[in-house]
Amino acid sequence: MSGSPEPGSPEAGSAESNSEADAFLHVDGLHVCFDTDDGVVRAVDGLSLRLDRGRTLGVVGESGSGKTVMSLAILGLVGGRRTSTSGRIWLDGEELVGAKPDRVRRLRGGRMAMIFQDPLSSLHPYFTVGSQLAEAYRAHHDAGRREAWDRSVEMLDRVGIRQPRERARDYPHQFSGGMRQRVMIAMALINDPALLIADEPTTALDVTVQAEILDLMRDLQREFGSAILLITHDLGVVAEVADDVLVMYAGQAMEYGSAGDVFSQPQHPYTWGLLTSVTRLDRARRARLPSIPGTPPSLISVPAGCPFRPRCPYEPRSRPASSSVRPELGIVARAGVGMEGPEHRVACHLDADERRRLFGDEVAPLL
């Protein structure tokens, strides 16, 4: 597993964490395992990332790559007797893994908030939208009903819901899909969170509504200066709003870097697969939309070595000796696109030169 110290161990002292936690959100060597009857599911397997305020990190990957579990782990919402979380998470210098549950609860919904994928099932069907917003506000503020209600109406107005004072008395089922997601966003932002985690916020919505919601999130980020962790399987969404990109596969980081680096010089064959399978309307119809062959591995039996190896079309070109070794997330020579954001890193056994050649000859023409 990882060499990271156990949460709560002496090494996790405050002196060290202060020096480590220079980013606003800093995740280091995060592991989340679920003990099931069939075996241990390694949903998140040694993941690290950094995110500063005012920036957006897009986390991309297929279903079951551990994106949602990772975000729930940051919020302290994975639990249960058969779950284990290890590694370290700092939010503004405060260590979250191993912290008192009540302390994490106070941060949850206040300093860090989350927007969920399906707003209809994520809002309580029996309470009015206004009361659900007001409840979120009162959970973190010593406010009266009247004040919390006014604040809810104000937030509904801010996310673009017309006649907010009347609509606050409606129930979630009386809103359209896009309006419901606006309600979710209003609820997440009601306490001015410094970290906003958005888990596939546009997946359940129409394409036209998707763009509105993304614009809204961008505007609100400018206004509140939040750090946004945007989880999606849609590279188009990432290209539109993310500053940095993390490509996840089988609970691990495959590629990590600024959006400029990752989109102009993608390094990992998995990233190439994701990029070439994006539907594009601005080009002639191909015979068939390329897809990545195979399916993601069961997280109970992730292959030794590179988890992507069984599906990687270029696997034979890597050194045979490395087949059972997990590739390290190593720094790629910087292309110099911009000095902001994380260094461009990739976890791949292929030679850097080989990757550059493959991308230029085989992948770039498809993009």
Place this chain on the structure above:
Amino acid sequence: MKGFLVRRLLGGLIVLWVVSAITFAIFFMAPGDPAVAYAGRAPSAAAIKATEERLGLKEPIPVQYWRFVSGIFVGRDYVSGANVTHCPAPCLGYSFKTNENVSELIGDRLPVTISIALGAAVLWLVAGVAAGVVSGVWPGSVWDRLAMVFALAGVSLPIYFTALLSQQAVVYKWRWIPAIGYTGFRDNPLIWGRNLLLPWLCIAFLYAALYARITRASMIETMGEDYIRTARAKGLRERRVVLKHGLRAGLTPIITLAGLDLGGLLGGAVIIEYVFGLPGIGKLAVDAIGGQNLPVILGVTLVAAAFIVVANILVDILYVVVDPRVRLA
């Protein structure tokens, strides 16, 4: 809301009309002379003749049925020569076998059954729902296992068994309370409660077991919903997540169930009333069947059906109140 109520009441009346027609028809399709049946055991020829005349049994069956139905709304007279027996509305029939007005008979017995049903309902709702919530929120815990063992026992043990056993032990063996009879609440609330304690417990044991299992399943499902995760993501305390967000959704199906079960029980807790000798609707029905007292059977059947119909309507109205997604239709 008004249109909804009118529609539901009309629908309920139609159900009652069908029930009454079928019940009424059964007496005439049953083998044997209805006059003999109505007149009682081993009647004399004169008694049979008198019964025929009073009940109008020589008339066509639809006419007889019409008299029965109109009697419910305006009352009716049973005439035999100069002998007139008046049965005021709501007249559910008159038993010439025991010389009793069926409506009065049922009216006398109703408080007993209501006492049994309401008391038991309070007990089973409190115990069953509480056990179910604890089990559903912490499935696999010690409390869950304990509650489910009790629930299994409650569901498995027949009510005549628990009733007879508890009566045998508490009343006859240990003599903690004297023999059970019925005392009205207004006569002496304490004795009323003492008499009804065992019947309540026996019914509540069975129903609480069912309710614990249903509540548990409902709570487990609810606590896995996305909106519970949202409630947690807001930073609410777990107590509030369970007691406000969980219960509000998890207990809604229980309301329907409780309404219907209570409605059914008000039509007579047959076995319990019989075992403990409590003079309720259920015992009345059993005695009437044993004595072939047809007017009483007909009356009790209608009243029991009416309780279920009314309970159904009330549950529907209640559902509109608790679930904002349900529209009146």
